[in-house]
Amino acid sequence: xxxxxxxxxxxxxxxxxxxxxxxxxxxxxxxxxxxxxxxxxxxxxxxxxxxxxxxxxxxxxxxxxxxxxxxxxxxxxxxxxxxxxxxxxxxxxxxxxxxxxxxxxxxxxxxxxxxxxxxxxxxxxxxxxxxxxxxxxxxxxxxxxxxxxxxxxxxxxxxxxxxxxxxxxxxxxxxxxxxxxxxxxxxxxxxxxxxxxxxxxxxxxxxxxxxxxxxxxxxxxxxxxxxxxxxxxxxxxxxxxxxxxxxxxxxxxxxxxxxxxxxxxxxxxxxxxxxxxxxxxxxxxxxxxxxxxxxxxxxxxxxxxxxxxxxxxxxxxxxxxxxxxxxxxxxxxxxxxxxxxxxxxxxxxxxxxxxxxxxxxxxxxxxxxxxxxxxxxxxxxxxxxxxxxxxxxxxxxxxxxxxxxxxxxxxxxxxxxxxxxxxxxxxxxxxxxxxxxxxxxxxxxxxxxxxxxxxxxxxxxxxxxxxxxxxxx
Amino acid sequence: xxxxxxxxxxxxxxxxxxxxxxxxxxxxxxxxxxxxxxxxxxxxxxxxxxxxxxxxxxxxxxxxxxxxxxxxxxxxxxxxxxxxxxxxxxxxxxxxxxxxxxxxxxxxxxxxxxxxxxxxxxxxxxxxxxxxxxxxxxxxxxxxxxxxxxxxxxxxxxxxxxxxxxxxxxxxxxxxxxxxxxxxxxxxxxxxxxxxxxxxxxxxxxxxxxxxxxxxxxxxxxxxxxxxxxxxxxxxxxxxxxxxxxxxxxxxxxxxxxxxxxxxxxxxxxxxxxxxx
Numbered sequence: 001x002x003x004x005x006x007x008x009x010x011x012x013x014x015x016x017x018x019x020x021x022x023x024x025x026x027x028x029x030x031x032x033x034x035x036x037x038x039x040x041x042x043x044x045x046x047x048x049x050x051x052x053x054x055x056x057x058x059x060x061x062x063x064x065x066x067x068x069x070x071x072x073x074x075x076x077x078x079x080x081x082x083x084x085x086x087x088x089x090x091x092x093x094x095x096x097x098x099x100x101x102x103x104x105x106x107x108x109x110x111x112x113x114x115x116x117x118x119x120x121x122x123x124x125x126x127x128x129x130x131x132x133x134x135x136x137x138x139x140x141x142x143x144x145x146x147x148x149x150x151x152x153x154x155x156x157x158x159x160x161x162x163x164x165x166x167x168x169x170x171x172x173x174x175x176x177x178x179x180x181x182x183x184x185x186x187x188x189x190x191x192x193x194x195x196x197x198x199x200x201x202x203x204x205x206x207x208x209x210x211x212x213x214x215x216x217x218x219x220x221x222x223x224x225x226x227x228x229x230x231x232x233x234x235x236x237x238x239x240x241x242x243x244x245x246x247x248x249x250x251x252x253x254x255x256x257x258x259x260x261x262x263x264x265x266x267x268x269x270x271x272x273x274x275x276x277x278x279x280x281x282x283x284x285x286x287x288x289x290x291x292x293x294x295x296x297x298x299x300x301x302x303x304x305x306x307x308x309x310x311x312x313x314x315x316x317x318x319x320x321x322x323x324x325x326x327x328x329x330x331x332x333x334x335x336x337x338x339x340x341x342x343x344x345x346x347x348x349x350x351x352x353x354x355x356x357x358x359x360x361x362x363x364x365x366x367x368x369x370x371x372x373x374x375x376x377x378x379x380x381x382x383x384x385x386x387x388x389x390x391x392x393x394x395x396x397x398x399x400x401x402x403x404x405x406x407x408x409x410x411x412x413x414x415x416x417x418x419x420x421x422x423x424x425x426x427x428x429x430x431x432x433x434x435x436x437x438x439x440x441x442x443x444x445x446x447x448x449x450x451x452x453x454x455x456x457x458x459x460x461x462x463x464x465x466x467x468x469x470x471x472x473x
Numbered sequence: 474x475x476x477x478x479x480x481x482x483x484x485x486x487x488x489x490x491x492x493x494x495x496x497x498x499x500x501x502x503x504x505x506x507x508x509x510x511x512x513x514x515x516x517x518x519x520x521x522x523x524x525x526x527x528x529x530x531x532x533x534x535x536x537x538x539x540x541x542x543x544x545x546x547x548x549x550x551x552x553x554x555x556x557x558x559x560x561x562x563x564x565x566x567x568x569x570x571x572x573x574x575x576x577x578x579x580x581x582x583x584x585x586x587x588x589x590x591x592x593x594x595x596x597x598x599x600x601x602x603x604x605x606x607x608x609x610x611x612x613x614x615x616x617x618x619x620x621x622x623x624x625x626x627x628x629x630x631x632x633x634x635x636x637x638x639x640x641x642x643x644x645x646x647x648x649x650x651x652x653x654x655x656x657x658x659x660x661x662x663x664x665x666x667x668x669x670x671x672x673x674x675x676x677x678x679x680x681x682x683x684x685x686x687x688x689x690x691x692x693x694x695x696x697x698x699x700x701x702x703x704x705x706x707x708x709x710x711x712x713x714x715x716x717x718x719x720x721x722x723x724x725x726x727x728x729x730x731x732x733x734x735x736x737x738x739x740x741x742x743x744x745x746x747x748x749x750x
Contacts (some may be wrong), residue, residue: 179559179690179692180690180692181510181517181556181557181559189690189694217557218557218558218559219496220559220560220562220692223500223559223560223561223562224496224497224499224500224559224560224561225496225500242694243694244693244694245693245694245696245708245711246694246695246696248696248706254706255699255700255701255706255725255729256728257728257729257731257732258732260697261695261696261697263694263695263696264689264695264696264697267689267690267694267695268689271690272516272517272689273514277736277740278541278736278739278740278743278744279514280514281514281515281516281541281542281545281740282516282517282689283516283733283736283737283740285732285733356728357724357725357727357728357729357731358728358732401694404692404693404694404711405693405711406692406693406711
């Protein structure tokens with residue numbers, strides 16, 4: 001067990017930097033960039049926390065983790081207690097610590113952030129989860145006596161895993177259906193190894209399996225089983241279908257070979273391990289000059305994969321300025337450290353072919369910021385006549401996704417909005433079909449891992465109420 | 474697990490594989506495809522179903538070995554398990570009574586048109602099946618197709634059986650002869666599909682083609698399978714795989730399918746070096 005370290009008289013003000021692989025080293029590998037806090041570093045960082053009574057950080061957390069509680073426990077060196085507190089609200093802390101946009105959620109609310117740098121809540125969450133896996137031995141949460149009710153979860157992404165975890169703990173029998181051959185949804189096909197090692201994901205999934213969750217891979221609902229059949233065979237159904245068809249820019253040349261949607265680029269690299277080609281069979285074009293279009297996390301991931309695949313020059317083309325980039329701050333910094341060339345206030349206008357169907361270049365127009373638009377961000381306007389061309393052989397539009405039509409189109413009675421997303425009650429996740437709940441990207445459009453988890457949490461409660469209520473219909 | 478229950482080389486480099494996959498067999502419809510990964514390192518590769526049995530819980534398809542993935546698949550034997558099989562995928566073509574329907578198949582498509590020919594005939598159509606090959610020894614499933622169709626026409630490139638020429642030549646002859654064709658559906662290599670469409674274009678015969686672009690997830694997530702149809706970008710895995718052949722941009726399909734030719738050569742070579750004998 002860990003010794004209790006006495007609290008120092010004054011809080012430590014300076015933020016403890018996360019140890020990282022050096023940029024010149026990590027651009028040649030796919031290993032995790034962050035090396036993780038040591039216990040000593042974690043305790044030092046945790047002691048910076050002011051233990052605010054009102055704890056604004058908690059209000060910034062979509063699943064409402066007792067942040068001062070677990071950070072305080074780390075500061076006291078009581079790691080067992082710290083992980084127990086985190087797991088009360090979040091069963092997948094090793095993942096959230098790594099991929100949540102803390103700088104816009106909990107850490108954005110931190111009082112210390114107003115004077116300097118906020119407590120590194122994400123790093124601490126990752127630390128405590130890793131500590132449990134490596135040293136503490138993962139303790140299975142208590143499982144309620146069987147209710148005899150069956151819940152079907154469609155999709156094994158962050159939302160689906162949350163529903164599975166919550167429902168199995170409440171004593172329901174849970175079956176998760178996954179269309180791909182691996183579990184994790186966006187966590188496995190989308191988020192690269194260097195940000196979220198797949199071994200961590202596998203261990204989190206193993207915990208759910210040992211709690212009794214049944215996983216069925218290669219099970220594409222809408223094709224192999226219909227939602228209606230699930231509705232008949234299960235007491236409740238959760239639809240966490242995730243991202244759908246990628247958006248493209250709508251400019252000439254987008255169907256040239258060498259143009260990848262970010263989804264495809266990431267899937268080839270992460271899920272299919274194309275970076276290990278030909279040991280693995282799925283190929284990917286290792287461009288010499290690569291242009292990624294967009295400013296979100298997916299764009300950063302794509303650009304950093306291009307770097308690791310050996311590109312000489314990676315451009316990140318974004319139509320607004322750096323302040324408006326929706327990506328996690330850390331990812332933007334990491335990308336720049338790794339040599340990604342941010343072309344800000346730029347927008348592609350045309351992809352140029354080589355005459356044989358391959359990408360040869362990209363035409364770009366300069367932009368300026370106008371009045372704020374509906375999103376509150378200043379609207380970028382093209383500067384006429386400012387077009388120029390760059391030589392590239394791979395172009396990756398990373399500008400978001402629409403709804404996946406495969407299940408929704410084939411499901412009668414499931415109400416969709418005009419964009420094809422499922423209409424679900426934000427309070428419960430309930431859809432227009434009886435006993436069918438939904439959340440995450442298929443309801444919100446593109447969102448984040450933690451928002452999908454938050455939706456899963458909300459739906460789990462509603463599912464529990466629904467299946468345990470006395471129904472006579 | 475998805476075990477191989479039968480594997481037969483029905484013609485040279487034409488391997489018929491039957492796999493245990495009850496859930497897929499239960500839902501399969503004519504014209505649909507599946508995605509297979511032979512092992513954990515495989516590419517996800519689509520194959521059009523040629524038959525299935527709800528009773529036995531099996532699905533059947535035909536493979537021509539052309540590269541790494543198909544090579545890996547045909548190297549497996551009866552009793553071996555496949556790592557992943559997903560399906561049934563794709564929107565099945567509408568099967569209803571239209572009159573005379575031509576089902577044209579080449580290579581793996583000869584097998585793939587079989588369930589379509591049966592379905593169109595069951596729906597009350599007069600079905601003419603046309604199969605093509607370079608030479609007579611590459612033909613297969615003749616008996617089954619003959620049974621499933623009102624008429625079976627064979628074309629061989631060298632004239633060793635049936636008419637000398639290929640399926641598009643047969644279609645042209647039928648049209649010239651004044652035969653009323655209400656719909657053509659074609660499955661086979663891209664080149665054949667394109668020529669079939671050219672053969673029917675002038676007469677304005679509705680022609681559906683089964684486009685087989687490269688896919689990755691095949692569930693409407695990655696957009697790899699995009700094709701251009703009537704000037705619009707479509708996703709073959711969720712919008713297709715059947716499209717109006719007269720509107721398909723064949724150049725886009727061609728260069729997108731050829732995107733990894735060089736890597737394919739590397740992959741096949743590196744796999745041969747380490748092959749266990």
